[in-house]
Amino acid sequence: MATLIISVLLALACIYGVYSYIRKLRYGGGCCGEHEGAVKKVKVADRDKTHYPYETVLTIDGMTCSNCVRRVENALNQLDGVWAQVDLSSRKAAVRMKQPLPEDTLRDAVRAAGYIVLSVQNNQTAVSH
Numbered sequence: 001m002a003t004l005i006i007s008v009l010l011a012l013a014c015i016y017g018v019y020s021y022i023r024k025l026r027y028g029g030g031c032c033g034e035h036e037g038a039v040k041k042v043k044v045a046d047r048d049k050t051h052y053p054y055e056t057v058l059t060i061d062g063m064t065c066s067n068c069v070r071r072v073e074n075a076l077n078q079l080d081g082v083w084a085q086v087d088l089s090s091r092k093a094a095v096r097m098k099q100p101l102p103e104d105t106l107r108d109a110v111r112a113a114g115y116i117v118l119s120v121q122n123n124q125t126a127v128s129h
Helices: 002-027 066-077 103-112
Strands: 054-061 082-087 092-097 116-126
Touching: 054 103, 066 082, 066 092, 066 103, 103 116
Parallel strands: none
Antiparallel strands: 054 092, 054 116, 082 092
C-alpha cells in the first residue's frame, strides 16, 4: 500500500513538473511572463536615428527575461519623442530622444514598469550622426 501511495505521489510530481516546464517554454521564464503571454511591443513610429539627437544609456536592475526587456522598452517608448532599445545581457537601455528629457522622467518610466535604474550615462548628450 505504501508503495502505491509513493508511486502516485511521484507520478503527480512528474506531471506537475512537465506542466510547469511547458508553461515556462510557452510564456517565458519564471518572472513577469509566467502567468501571461508575451507582452505586446509598443512600436515607435519614427525609427530614423537622425531625428533623435540626444542619447542616454541607462543601466537597469531586475530584468531577467525577454518580457522584462519588452516592459522596459514599452515604458520608455511611450514617452513622447523617445526611442529605446534594451539589451538584456548588458542590462542597458539605449534611449534616443528628440528633445532632452529630465533624468527623473526616464527613471520614473522604468520604475513604473517595475525596475530600477542603477546609473545614467551620457545624459542629454547630443549625438552627431
